[in-house]
Amino acid sequence: MAKEKKVEQITDMEADFAQWFTDVCLKAELVDYSGVKGLFILRPYGYAIWENIQAYLDRRFKELGHENVSMPLLIPESLLQKEKDHVEGFAPECAWVTVGGSEPLPERLCVRPTSETLFCDHWSHVVHSWRDLPMKYNQWCSVLRWEKTTRPFLRGREFLWQEGHTLHATPEEAIAETEQMLEVYADCAEQLLAMPVVKGVKTDKEKFAGAERTYTIECMMHDRKALQSGTSHYLGDSFARAFNICFADKNNQQAYPHQTSWGVSTRIIGGIIMTHGDNNGLVLPPEVAPIQVIVVPVAQHKPGVLDKAAEVCRILKDAGIRAKMDDSDNSLGWKCAQWEMKGVPLRLELGPKDMEADRCVCVRRDSFEKITVALPELLRRVPELLAEVQLGLYRRAKENLDSHTYAAATLEEARAIQEKEGGFIKTMWCGDLACEMAMKEQAGMTSRCIPFAQEKLGDTCACCGKPAKQMIYWGVAY
């Protein structure tokens, strides 16, 4: 009995990119709405993507000597207020617990928007000597930020993330850590998620509340908007001073340690969707796909088809490939559309004629190309095809990034390009906040980063004409 369920259509991304995005999130069964605005449910398929990102990052963190911990969910208001810049940045979007066990609390408690203050409070108790340093901690958790506008993955009042927090004896060591973790994030984006990045430093205006310096990886989405996909902060010693974290150095002198923090969140799943997705739905890079190969039996009622498909699926699984067979009673067309919607990188079709010829047909999700594979070649060809999809997705995204990154000599030129083409616009910049504000007000763009890979486009700031200090990237960002 075939299901009468119809394959649901999604909005074309060219017609309404925002609606397309929401459609993909829901129809690919990544998320569902909950009863509270901005709090999303991560469904099994969406969470499995996050688990793969977690596994990659957790392994990299541990290889570099970081240890996982669990800090409390709630921060006393007085603790949050200890570092002035930090509290200014976060207090306006805090959610507050005011009642516990039927009684009003003596001090209200903030649901953590980030945990710097908690790590600092703990460290002020346990750090005494240079022998206690470095402290290299990470935690996997969710945080709350009470935003006005919310969207699945991109802006939630709650989101899942990891937050790394480290403490070092010297600024040099802390800065090296900050830069190292940005490289880990860049590797994760490029290698696992096939998302090319622009690495750089945030301007003072855009840096983390309380940081001396914020590094960022910026990615370009299909609609040519920017997505900040991971940040790493050098916090200097201002938190250590505010929380009185001291250590006796090797000369037995009291000193303040230097600190970093860095985070990647489920927001990056929004980035995967908007980097690779198409009008048939999600497109997942094989490295991060919960299902890499979906085995679809053709004419599965015919004798031997299901057994053969199961055997093929088993062979792939035994080789460490994340394969799954769809032996449901849905129609072949429905199955194909459904697994396309879910972005499975490779669909493997196998029917009676294929069995006769000892072959199967692989369909690439990225190009819909059909490749006939002789079954004895299966374990050589499938990993090759997966690697080709991974590389193909990266190249396509890189092509999008490169072909929509423009140089501009003046603010007017930058605005004209943004209006016509979108994308990243690079200009020279004097370093003044006033020019950054002017770009925002007159061209609708924020600074994305001062890229590590500097180019000398000219001598003067595109906004004010004064001598330029560096090249900067501008864009419209999520």
Add this chain to the structure above:
Amino acid sequence: MAKEKKVEQITDMEADFAQWFTDVCLKAELVDYSGVKGLFILRPYGYAIWENIQAYLDRRFKELGHENVSMPLLIPESLLQKEKDHVEGFAPECAWVTVGGSEPLPERLCVRPTSETLFCDHWSHVVHSWRDLPMKYNQWCSVLRWEKTTRPFLRGREFLWQEGHTLHATPEEAIAETEQMLEVYADCAEQLLAMPVVKGVKTDKEKFAGAERTYTIECMMHDRKALQSGTSHYLGDSFARAFNICFADKNNQQAYPHQTSWGVSTRIIGGIIMTHGDNNGLVLPPEVAPIQVIVVPVAQHKPGVLDKAAEVCRILKDAGIRAKMDDSDNSLGWKCAQWEMKGVPLRLELGPKDMEADRCVCVRRDSFEKITVALPELLRRVPELLAEVQLGLYRRAKENLDSHTYAAATLEEARAIQEKEGGFIKTMWCGDLACEMAMKEQAGMTSRCIPFAQEKLGDTCACCGKPAKQMIYWGVAY
């Protein structure tokens, strides 16, 4: 330069068991207090134990077809109130968010004490047909319960746990799931944590708020008190009715599905401490120990010692053993005491004389027995010794459980045994709440469970003398 740090003493467990427990938690660096009463910090060593428990359970869950998800942190008050028994049980210990982003919320939001209501709300949107069943979900998260008295691991206002939630077409299937998950918990306790369990059913008085039936594993601590270490609930269809979760069955009739939930929390780490610990600190079963072998060089300033110790450590690690070398500048005595405090199952000492003789000395944490191991035998002997420690710890705990489980014919006899010996006291029981209350009021014991392994101790209830229905376990519980 040797550190002047002294090894800190802990309270003897015979003198003050509660203080001993707290000392171990702090001195073994498992937890730290935070600025909010009842919210504890899980430090790297404590969290690493939890990660090992997570890895075991997550693997077992996935093998049985469960999928991880992430539900929101906050529950609207109206949602929590939908199932009447459930809200009665949990509302008194909820923490409430009443302000978000500087504004009072229109409806206050409870920080989840457990997530049945959230899963139900989601399922009411996505479950339509028998094809959608079973739903087998799990989530790893923290929950808040605003308790008055708090202790590390045993009773926190926040604790980490996993909560499994499943939905089935028939009660039989849901009950089988409930029982299956209890077996997984029993395996985890016994195989991983070397904690023998008594498996059984909770009385109506002690069951989960909203459940039809609660299964439990009960463990006995050193002080002969009981620790409920994992529970699995059959919820019937009352949540489905309250949340209007309906599905079309194979005959196209609308039906309510049947539900389960089950959880294990960081509380079980308290169980490990109180089952295996001694007056030198923590004792960890090798299967769950973050460090299984600590390699301690003796006279490490002598030529070649550190190199040889590092080589031995590397050989162990390459064989998949969680080994670590302590090459710090602490004294040998301090190192030994410190790693004993942290409960590392095996200490491997290696000095110049050992090098000459091509051997090392292994010291078992459970018995302090010293075993000389020829280095060529290392990879055979170390796994053997670890297995012996694991088994030895289990046997010792089982001996404690068995030798302090007593039968009593009357309430008076039960009280006398409890006062003199503590432990589990088994009696026959009529099944009436009144008798359960009497045992609580007159002998200070709660019912632990109606064990699966029933014995016929007599014909009449120990409390009222009426005909007995079953054998029950009583005890003083954490």
